Amino acid sequence: MSRESMEYDVVIIGGGPSGLSTAIKIKQLDPNLNVCLLEKASEIGAHILSGNVFETRALDELFPNWKELNSPIKTKVTKEKFLFLGKNKSLSWPTWLLPSVQQNHNNYIISLANLCRWLAEQAEALGVEIFPGFPASEVLYNEDGSVKGVATQDMGIDKEGKKKDSFEPGIELLGKVTVFAEGCRGHLGKQLIQKFDLDKGKDPQQYGIGFKEIWEVNEKNHEEGLVMHTAGWPLDNSTYGGSFMYHAENKQVFLGYVIGLDYKNPHLSPYDEFQRFKTHPAIKKIIEGGKRISYGARALIEGGFQSLPKMFMPGALLIGCDAGTLNMPKIKGSHTAMKSGIIAAETIVEHFKENKELSVFESKLKASWLYKELYEARNVKPSFSWGLILGIIFTGIDQILFRGKLPFTLKHKHADHETLKPANQMPKIDYPKYDNVITFDKTSSVYLTGTNHADNQPVHLKLKDPNLPINYTLEKFNEPAQLYCPAGVYEVQKENDINKFVINSQNCIHCKTCDIKEPSQNITWVTPEGSGGPRYGNM
């Protein structure tokens, strides 16, 4: 069946910081270009989750007067702490001994979701057409193999793939240039990297899973502007991760945990590590007596410089964390994502005005502070493959003494799906029971995300081999999807002594972890019907 099509100069996929910055910058440089932006969430911001301590460098370039534009960037960082946690103890590390990339005194504590909502308002005021609730589900190619645009998802298809009464076919959005800005592990970005071999000669991409909860805490425990990070307990020396706690406005505390998805033990449950972390005396004393009001999780990029794919291809650009511009030692990706969007916009405008190839993106990137930042940060994450302690010592030398200028580059050796050891060779982990005060089960957590997917639609988590989870993954790895999924999507249920792999796709909070960590890469995340997924507020 033929689909309707709409033509634009530029089609942008994804309404996060990179996509919105691209849209805004294009319109600032050339208001005559037609720009549309697709977002799979029900509204801009509803699928955005981030810490977030925000460095304003890219925003300063985009809107030098942002302070006069009623932006949601209000809480300046006033105080910083870094703790090493033991099981019951904590050791405070003087912040002046932290590498400068980890110092935050010029930064702000923000909700990235709210920043995106604000950026979307600015973009719309400049004439960008924003369509929330429309996931791009398919890349369209020209006969010469270049990217022609995308198609949106058909709406109103039932579980069996039949059309319901409400069926509404997808639309082809054709762009002279298409910009993919889906965020970490975008499902179209993944296809493009493969098709155009964009990661040729690069290290395998590295990922983490990040959790975030928002707590309303007692006034006496709240210190607006305080930024605190921790390393150590509950993770062991060989697992990469740490926590953040940001005291935002309105007595809210943004509490989160990030764990590298290169962990080896299939019995490890990232969700339960986070829950357990909150019971540490240094953390519990702050949230005790408060109320958890939000929960969410999202995969993030950790590979950095070595894993950054080529970001241009015929007819299209791949930007932000769809490519992987997050700066890991800084634990920040918003300003770098925005900068990549600005560079994309400059590239596109020169492409239209001066007929330049999209490949000029690369030289612009190399000349930018973004490239310098990622280059200097490159050795931190791989050094932690030697363990937490050696990683910290090396990072001290690399970042404080040499400021990232050591004359070698460490490699990321494995993709995250290759790192799990067989379940019978690794220790089981006994996680404490949830107390429903400080720690909570997955079901009540997912409830807070407002996640919903229209009933009776096809499962959007596709198994390449439907028998593999039970026949192979369960026996060898104890089916770790049950543990790494932060939303309880995957279950192994026993029925009459026969194991059954169940996918509760309606719970999916679009974090993409399964697509990354499944040891045989047997799970592929595709877009569900538009507007599905979480409805995050100020995450």
Next chain:
Amino acid sequence: MKILVAVKRVIDYNVQIRVKEDNSGIVTDNVKMSTNPPDDNAIEEAVKIKESGKATEVVAITVGEEKAQETVRKALAVGADRGIHVKANGILEPLAVSKILKIIVEKEKPDLVFMGKQAIDDDCNQTGQMLSALLNWPQATFASKIEVKDNKLEVTREIDEGLETIEINTPAIVTCDLRLNEPRYASLPNIMKAKKKPIEELLASDLGVDITPRLEQIKVEEPPKRKAGIKVANVAELVQKLKNEAKVI
């Protein structure tokens, strides 16, 4: 025949509602808002009637703050022909809304007024009924089926005992149940076209209606938390607990 459909902007039905810490209301900042679900059914039904050739125009109206216009725009994207936005800020009680609707009805002279059976935010279920009284028009509430006949409507109503079918004369007010139909999706091209459809903007203050709330909201509280269940060993224990602890038998 002309159909006027009233739509309301409410907190999205998937969002977990949070009570403000000082119990003065619920948190609405940065919360996803959308059209009240049964209002979507009302729009869908009006558009279907128009598509069947029995109506000539569908007009969507909302009363509320600046952003409430999104709901009218959405109605236009699924087939309404034009919109009206009566701007008013603060708490709007059903009586105030129905008085505003009455003025609009007198001006627009529709043959039918559709709206959702109730809004999912305050659950009042009053606006349709009050409008019917103010206009002295017949009303059919909780409609799960509507059949348009000459100067008459046959409406099936969802009532406690089952279904009730009534016939009313037009002009009339119909409040719509979720079972009435399955609302369609707004397609991208239709969203684009909707941006060009006209929305008339009016100020509630210019219509001469007193919208000052007549009710004072004293306190908003979360419902009490459900306690965890227990397992009983046998029927005797269950009966004993139902008698002595739960005191229900």
